[in-house]
């Protein structure tokens with residue numbers, strides 16, 4: 001049974017100056033899941049995360065974390081939340097290990113050098129523990145941000161664009177780290193522009209645009225519901241019209257009857273099946289084709305489609 005640990009209802013945020021960054025957001029996150037929040041620039045992702053982490057004061061709605069109202073139980077709740085913000089923020093002159101220790105203490109956790117060492121080692125920072133942060137490369141600084149967020153062993157971790165601008169190696173390390181946290185039962189909410197990241201890591205995906213949640217579902221269910229197959233048959237002799245046995249399929253002719261295009265399926269294999277049926281039908285009808293190209297849509301295609309079509313909001 002899913003155990004909700006974050007419950008957001010009707011969340012609104014209008015910034016001074018009138019920008020409505022969140023417009024009635026409802027979202028429930030369950031213990032132990034990895035949830036990817038996708039959305040274009042300015043969609044409201046950082047505002048949403050900031051509202052749960054106490055950095056943004058919502059102008060309406062309610063947030064419950066671990067069953068407690070954020071507005072009244074802030075201190076209790078905050079100790080169990082970790083945040084890796086988009087922007088680097090620390091004392092650049094301080095040493096890596098001191099900053100990480102400090103973070104642990106700031107959230108009221110007892111000192112635990114073994115745990116600090118574990119966190120630093122898991123992020124390949126142990127050798128740099130006595131370096132001043134300003135001496136580190138951008139990628140290493142980002143690792144320090146993660147170490148700081150993990151130092152107090154949060155149960156709920158927010159990663160705001162954790163891999164923006166980092167190299168492939170660090171991105172892989174970060175994915176490994178997220179896997180380890182998942183094994184420890186930590187709930188993770190990440191925002192990302194890299195849809196492959198959501199595809200790889202997330203159990204559920206939410207799409208946000210203009211401060212409204214457009215879609216929330218299991219990643220696999222999204223792929224099944226909204227995934228599409230596209231196939232192009234190159235027909236040897238141009239067809240004047242669609243042969244009768246093909247009319248029940250989502251197909252049409254292009255390029256003067258030399259290309260038969262199929263767009264259909266639902267991500268569950270139906271598309272591939274129908275394309276195979278079409279190939280058989282063409283052969284049976286004596287229609288020669290010399291090429292067949294098929295393509296399955298990715299989460300990225302689905303995401304782009306979604307943002308271009310007005311969609312009814314869903315919780």
Ligand SMILES: Nc1ncnc2c1ncn2[C@@H]1O[C@H](COP(=O)(O)OP(=O)(O)OP(=O)(O)O)[C@@H](O)[C@H]1O
Pocket residue numbers: 015016017019020021039040041042043044045046047048
């Ligand atoms: N402090 C602020 N004051 C005024 N407007 C703000 C403030 N912070 C954010 N906004 C506006 O609120 C909207 C949502 O911004 P937000 O940073 O939450 O989006 P985002 O989805 O995180 O975008 P990105 O992917 O670019 O980080 C934007 O229009 C932004 O300009």
